Structures are given as C-alpha cells and as structure tokens.
Amino acid sequence: MLQEILALPVEDKIFYAVLVFSWTVYIWEAYLACRQREIYRSTTHVPTELGKIMDSETFEKSRLYQLDKSNFGFWSGLYSEAEGTLILLLGGIPFLWKVSGILTARFGFGPEYEISQSLVFLMLATLFSALTGLPWSLYNTFVIEEKHGFNQQTLGFFLKDALKKFAVTQCILLPVTSLLLYIIKIGGDYFFIYAWLFTLIVSLILVTIYADYIAPLFDKFTPLPDGELKSEIESMAKSICFPLTKVYVVEGSKRSSHSNAYFYGFFKNKRIVLFDTLLEDYSPLNKPGEKEPGTGEENEAAGNESKSKPKNKKQGCSNPEMNSFLCFFLFAVLIGRRELFMAFGFHDTQPTLIGLMIIFQFIFSPYNELLSFCLTVLSRRFEFQADAFARSMGRSSELYSALIKLNKDNLGFPVADWLFSMWHYSHPPLLERVSAGLYWPSDIDAYFSLLPFLLFPFLFLSV
Numbered sequence: 001m002l003q004e005i006l007a008l009p010v011e012d013k014i015f016y017a018v019l020v021f022s023w024t025v026y027i028w029e030a031y032l033a034c035r036q037r038e039i040y041r042s043t044t045h046v047p048t049e050l051g052k053i054m055d056s057e058t059f060e061k062s063r064l065y066q067l068d069k070s071n072f073g074f075w076s077g078l079y080s081e082a083e084g085t086l087i088l089l090l091g092g093i094p095f096l097w098k099v100s101g102i103l104t105a106r107f108g109f110g111p112e113y114e115i116s117q118s119l120v121f122l123m124l125a126t127l128f129s130a131l132t133g134l135p136w137s138l139y140n141t142f143v144i145e146e147k148h149g150f151n152q153q154t155l156g157f158f159l160k161d162a163l164k165k166f167a168v169t170q171c172i173l174l175p176v177t178s179l180l181l182y183i184i185k186i187g188g189d190y191f192f193i194y195a196w197l198f199t200l201i202v203s204l205i206l207v208t209i210y211a212d213y214i215a216p217l218f219d220k221f222t223p224l225p226d227g228e229l230k231s232e233i234e235s236m237a238k239s240i241c242f243p244l245t246k247v248y249v250v251e252g253s254k255r256s257s258h259s260n261a262y263f264y265g266f267f268k269n270k271r272i273v274l275f276d277t278l279l280e281d282y283s284p285l286n287k288p289g290e291k292e293p294g295t296g297e298e299n300e301a302a303g304n305e306s307k308s309k310p311k312n313k314k315q316g317c318s319n320p321e322m323n324s325f326l327c328f329f330l331f332a333v334l335i336g337r338r339e340l341f342m343a344f345g346f347h348d349t350q351p352t353l354i355g356l357m358i359i360f361q362f363i364f365s366p367y368n369e370l371l372s373f374c375l376t377v378l379s380r381r382f383e384f385q386a387d388a389f390a391r392s393m394g395r396s397s398e399l400y401s402a403l404i405k406l407n408k409d410n411l412g413f414p415v416a417d418w419l420f421s422m423w424h425y426s427h428p429p430l431l432e433r434v435s436a437g438l439y440w441p442s443d444i445d446a447y448f449s450l451l452p453f454l455l456f457p458f459l460f461l462s463v
Contacts, residue, residue, distance in 0.1 A: 094345035
C-alpha cells in the first residue's frame with residue numbers, strides 16, 4: 001500500500017494530501033465540538049463560582065441556546081466539508097473555469113483575456129457559495145436565533161440585505177482582484193513585493209473607510225448624543241491617552257438583539273462604534289411601542305422590515321503585514337510549479353487566479369491553521385491583560401458588571417471544555433476569567449453601575 005502511494009504522480013500526491021489534511025482538520029474540530037456539546041448536556045447547574053452572579057433560569061437558557069448552535073454547527077460543518085470534497089473530486093474548479101471562458105468568449109474575449117475570465121469565474125464562485133449557504137443562513141436566523149429571542153429580521157429584510165451584501169462585495173472584490181492580477185502579470189521577478197504593497201494599501205483603505213462609507217449602506221450610524229455616557233467615555237479615553245475622535249451608535253437592533261462594539265482607525269484618529277443593543281437607555285428593544293427617531297416614512301419603512309419585539313427585561317450595559325508578505329513570497333516560489341495546477345485538473349493552463357486559490361486556500365492550509373491557533377492564544381493573552389489593566393485602574397467593579405450583563409444579554413454559556421476553549425475562544429468564557437484571579441467585588445450592587453464605564457473592555461480588545 002505504501003509503495004503504491006509513493007508510486008503515485010506528484011500531482012496525485014498533492015491532491016490526496018490536500019483532501020486528507022482537510023478531513024483531518026474537520027475531524028479534529030468535530031471532536032472538539034463533541035467535547036463541548038457534552039459540557040452543554042451535562043452541566044445543568046450554575047457553577048459554584050458563579051452562584052451569586054448568575055441565576056438558574058439564565059444559565060439554562062444559555063445552555064439550551066449554545067446546545068442548539070453546536071448541533072447546527074455540526075451539520076453545517078459536515079455539509080461544508082462534504083461539498084468541498086465533492087467539488088474537488090468532481091473537478092468543479094476546472095469546470096467553472098471552463099464555463100467562465102465560454103461566457104467571456106460570447107462577448108468577444110478570448111483566452112488571452114485571462115483577467116476578464118478570472119473575474120467571471122470569481123463572480124460565479126461567490127454566487128455559488130452564496131446560494132448554497134443561503135438555506136443554512138435562513139435556518140440559523142429564522143429557527144435558532146428566532147427560537148431564542150434574538151432575531152429581529154423579517155424574511156424580506158433578510159433577503160434584501162443578502163442581495164445588498166452580494167452586490168457590495170462584487171463592487172469591491174472584482175476591481176481589487178483585477179488590479180492584483182494585473183500587478184502579478186507585469187511585476188516581473190519581484191511581483192510579490194508589489195502585490196504585498198498593493199494588498200497592504202487596499203487593507204488600510206478599507207479599514208479606514210469601512211465605518212464611514214461601507215457599513216452605513218447596511219445600518220444606520222449616528223453620533224452618540226452629548227450626555228453623561230459620552231462624557232465618561234471621552235474622559236476615560238483621555239485618561240489612558242486613547243486618541244478618540246468620534247463615538248457612533250449603530251442600529252444593530254433591526255437585525256438581532258445581540259450586543260457588540262468595536263473601534264477602528266489609525267494613529268491619532270480612532271473611532272468607537274457601539275451597537276444600540278449594548279446601551280440600556282438607547283436600545284429600542286427596551287422601549288416597546290416607541291418609534292425610532294426619524295421621519296414618519298422612515299419609521300414606517302423600518303417597521304415593515306424589522307420586527308418589534310417587546311422584551312420583559314432591559315437589555316444592554318448601564319493588522320498582520322509580515323504574514324501577507326511571507327505568503328506572497330512563497331506564492332512567487334510555488335506559482336511556477338505545473339504539478340500544483342495539474343493536481344486540481346488544470347493540465348493545459350495555469351491561470352494566476354487559480355494559482356492564488358490553490359496556494360493560499362489549499363497548500364497554505366496547514367500554515368493557516370497554525371497561525372489561527374497562535375493568534376487565538378495571543379488574543380486570549382490580551383484579554384487577560386486587559387482584565388489586569390482594569391484592576392490596576394480601579395475598574396474591577398465596572399468590568400465585573402459588564403461581563404455579567406453582556407454574558408446574560410447574549411446568552412453566553414460560562415463553562416467551556418478546556419481544549420475547545422483553547423482552540424476556538426479568542427475571548428475566554430466568563431468562568432475562565434473569574435478563575436484567572438481577577439478581583440470581583442462581593443457587593444453586586446455594582447451590577448447596575450455599569451453604563452458610564454461599559455466601554456472599557458472594548459478599548460483594550462476585551463469582551
């Protein structure tokens with residue numbers, strides 16, 4: 001058997017190695033998920049460490065929610081792995097490339113117009129991915145999220161949003177890809193340097209304009225009104241020399257009642273975005289029957305697209321440049337290897353886009369898995385450092401309150417299998433953060449004093 005494997009052509013060895021590694025990773029992650037599901041099934045009582053801060057009803061709700069998500073993840077993951085395997089075994093990639101060539105030929109573009117054919121291929125591939133992923137997304141949104149009280153979308157809003165996302169993605173992806181392919185074509189021996197610089201510049205531009213020009217195409221962004229909260233945020237940012245310039249509130253409640261926040265920007269121009277569901281006094285989910293600010297026409301349109309679900313409880317709280325350079329350098333080394341293209345069914349042509357796909361998606365997959373794990377470990381380290389920084393600033397009470405409220409509002413399960421947590425969780429679960437030795441005050445009246453200080457964890461990549 002071993003001799004037969006060794007006797008295989010190089011392209012066959014590459015192909016089967018890719019398949020074996022892909023299924024190895026899937027089986028490993030399925031094993032981790034199985035360990036975590038057992039935690040969800042067996043941990044039916046609030047841990048002693050959390051007995052004073054989490055009630056049994058919330059604990060049970062979070063347990064059932066996470067168990068449903070885990071079961072859904074198993075089936076969607078199995079489908080995704082099986083679909084990817086069938087695409088490779090049945091020659092789906094060269095077939096789609098051939099179809100792209102036929103379509104471009106109808107418009108008078110022959111094989112010499114490789115970039116045009118690449119763009120058609122890319123559009124068809126993303127369309128296929130969107131269509132095959134749509135049923136899973138629908139089930140996740142309108143069954144799981146709906147069942148546990150998080151979904152705020154109607155089917156019409158969901159579909160319109162999906163079409164808009166696809167269109168915006170094409171408007172960004174196609175021009176950027178065409179320029180990248182052109183740079184690789186004309187870049188000579190050092191094309192990888194130019195390609196790296198191009199992707200770096202594009203990444204910086206997208207990060208800079210995302211919240212101002214792209215995100216508002218999907219959600220409404222408004223400046224945080226003047227008041228106690230804004231003053232406290234600005235005061236805290238100033239006290240730690242955080243160059244804050246603007247604070248926005250995004251209308252996330254029309255999609256989901258999950259809460260979140262993030263900051264973005266470079267150098268001395270940092271901006272903070274808060275989801276309205278994060279703010280107890282700002283979220284429309286806490287004001288049943290109250291119309292959102294705006295004109296009557298705007299309110300009517302919003303009412304037709306997103307659901308109004310009165311809640312019984314109030315919700316909310318009172319870049320890797322060297323890696324991309326290394327990848328492009330290795331791409332330059334490997335792109336000339338004809339056996340890589342032959343392994344995936346390209347015997348007569350070596351399209352640059354296909355080379356990018358093969359090398360970055362398949363050949364680099366072991367490296368990508370290792371890098372992902374290392375970044376997760378690093379992120380966890382930052383989380384615990386942020387907790388320690390909170391203690392050093394005398395903000396333990398506020399961070400304590402924030403973690404509790406965010407965990408409850410989002411039905412986060414506080415207990416995790418250690419191996420699953422280490423591999424997947426860039427943000428450690430609540431019980432791990434408690435066990436890490438962060439000082440928690442015994443007087444949980446601080447639970448209700450969060451609002452002025454809720455942003456602290458996000459300023460330091462926390463929560």
